[in-house]
Amino acid sequence: MTDTQEHHTRVPALTLRGLGKRFGEKIAVDAISLEVPAGSFYGLVGPNGAGKTTTLSMATGLLRPDIGQAFVLGTDVWQKPLEAKRLLGVLPDGVRLFDRLTGEQLVTYSGLLRGMERDVVAQRTADLLSALDLTGDAGTLVVDYSAGMTKKIALASALVHAPRVLVLDEPFESVDPVSSANIRSILEDYVASGGTVIVSSHVMDLVQRMCDHVAVISGGRVLAAGTVDEVRGEQSLEERFVELVGGRTHGGGLEWLRTS
Structure with missing residues (x-):
């Protein structure tokens, strides 16, 4: 430690x-x-x-x-x-997202915004989409997600940088x-x-x-x-x-x- x-x-x-x-x-x-x-x-x-x-x-x-x-x-x-x-990783109330990005793009953007290496972001994004059962919707625009899917992609965005x-x-x-x-x-x-x-x-x-x-x-x-x-x-x-x-x-x- x-x-x-x-x-x-x-x-x-x-x-x-x-x-x-x-x-x-x-x-x-x-x-x-x-x-x-x-x-x-x-x-x-x-x-x-x-x-x-x-x-x-x-x-x-x-x-x-x-x-x-x-x-x-x-x-x-x-x-x-x-x-x-x-x-911090934050999932705020009334999730407001860049919903004209795909799910994969949104999580990737969140990671890159944190200054992470692109290959690390790509691997973590894939892992999170898989864990949250969103791999099949990775290329779908977030605006077309259901309310539950939107919550899940927002959670993925909050987790991608491994916050404490x-x-x-x-x-x-x-x-x-x-x-x-x-x-x-x-x-x-x-x-x-x-x-x-x-x-x-x-x-x-x-x-x-x-x-x-x-x-x-x-x-x-x-x-x-x-x-x-x-x-x-x-x-x-x-x-x-x-x-x-x-x-x-x-x-x-x-x-x-x-x-x-």
Whole structure:
């Protein structure tokens, strides 16, 4: 293990200190502090509008925070953005891609943009397309991809430079069960080899089975964070989530909907 690798295992993969963002009168993220251990599979869960996407966007250099700091493996994202982004692979919400490129061209472009050698990019692109079952669509324009295929090619683009930290916003949305299983396998192998995955998702069962750490966010604040077992206690993660977030209704007033 090199000194750099050893340093990266000691420091957290992601550290947020008092990170905050306001849009007009609305506080989207309310001074969030969070620490993601290196080598963890970390889930970020919360209701719609909780501030997950805004938090991840600030943490990865896509959206400038109003207050606070974000560090990737000890590197300040906003003071040293190029250095921090070399360590990151990001699949953002509402994937925006150069969709007039073919799938193969898009992943190749992502690798070359990172300064990688062309022959290395070519081999990794082929490997990723094969692993994600996209080899047959390598020559198809991304604009003609389905929603699930688009997610997969965006993931390939995020992985091609072998980042140390992978940040994925709703990576399984619109993805079929077989592809979802393949993606989970790739991510589990990535974490087993020393990488860190941070994933936001609405699917509690998926997070509970896949992640070893989790943070529950609502109203722009962290309500609970720790290992999955610590956060859920004696309950399922979904039950604990509903208990923390609140707002559950019981369908009263819909008697007319009963068929007998």
